[in-house]
Amino acid sequence: MRKQAKEITQPKNMLTKKQEKYVKSLHQLKGRRQASAFFFEGHKMAVEGLGESQLDVEQIYALDSWIEANGQDLGDSLAQKIVAVSEREMKKISALKTPTPVLVVAKQPEMEQAIRPKTKGLTAIYLEGIQNPGNMGTILRVGDWFGVDQVIASPESVDFFNPKVIQASMSSIFKVKLAVWDLDTLAQKKKNNQLWATAMEGTPVQRMDKTTHPVILMIGNEGTGLSPKAFELSDAIVSIPGHPDRKAESLNAAMATGIFCNSFVTI
């Protein structure tokens, strides 16, 4: 009798323990690697991500209010992946302080295996050991803004699918092509691209010829910059000149990336 009553009061698609454990595992790098999956949160991100036809969606966890307002806009196959959850349940699986009404779990998109052919301009950004997820996300966003085809990270960089990277990317994670290569792989696959190392001291990027060959821009770790090996492989070392009277010691890595990208814009 009591068992029967309990079943009736449960919502149809209540979050199972297994689902909760799985989404929680995706908060960690290990879990994301094992499942080759990731998650993203928030109405805007959800709408953007679910609109990507190539994205392999596993499950959509959403509050009733979100499902009522948005469920009918999803195609049948996506609608079947909705799991109605309570606010309390959402809190358990969310990575945000203030959980949003929807959290989508999807397979990680395929990594790129080659550099996309280009005759000039900025082909790709290579990130060697970027550690701050906010910086990585901001770099994806600014790369997307300036039409950079690819962002390639060294294996020791922060994971593209870290929840904080995803949030900071503002859905540009769905647009930019991604790859994880070490420096040797980059050197093998760079084709006709020049590799430009970025540093505090170097040729002002304004002075560089950007019209005769495509470029892959290398950005180093926030604290230590690029490795000696990256400099050895590079065709040029470029910098962003500051004011002679400045006191600021450096530019933030994401800020510098944005300024470098902008310098390739031809108006």
Next chain:
Amino acid sequence: MRKQAKEITQPKNMLTKKQEKYVKSLHQLKGRRQASAFFFEGHKMAVEGLGESQLDVEQIYALDSWIEANGQDLGDSLAQKIVAVSEREMKKISALKTPTPVLVVAKQPEMEQAIRPKTKGLTAIYLEGIQNPGNMGTILRVGDWFGVDQVIASPESVDFFNPKVIQASMSSIFKVKLAVWDLDTLAQKKKNNQLWATAMEGTPVQRMDKTTHPVILMIGNEGTGLSPKAFELSDAIVSIPGHPDRKAESLNAAMATGIFCNSFVTI
């Protein structure tokens, strides 16, 4: 007898309840306004700030280890302002998750009353309603890098002396001249400067003439941009063109500010 014993076991400069209450009050805008004071934390920030001869330091709260290593580098008058605190006490007054060994309380520097004369280039950045402390701090840092003399905030912008602004500024808060003016005041005081409004749609900043007059660049709120009044007052509306195929909807306000600043650099 017991009272005597208690006095002996207390460290000489133990944090008083009054001091604790005061520093805590500076975490809030109201407290900072009442006292016209602020605080900054961390070894690097402390060294930079304490090296500024104009800064009116009230108190230096530090762990014994920091005092041993750095106390002798301070002049006599600063050394007298040191209060030795325990890690537990530091935790009470710090704004950081992981408190650092030193926290300095100082009077807020005087705000600027006029625009500094300049014949061309970027004179000042005007921030209308910037809300995110990280953005404000990053703008101070990038402004410092590019030698912008002044950063002026509208009254509704986040407080320059918010602890998160201070941290993000990476000590550029000590270098850049600050002012808080509304738009009417800006219009009265702009002298020979052109006011450039920044927006998603406008003349590409690359195409603007930067050689014949000085410029004050106006940056709007993160969500809503500049107000209609700011556009009315402006001499030009400028933008940062993205790639035609981009999906990113916008650039972060601090990122955009950095790219605009860089466009004034003449190499």
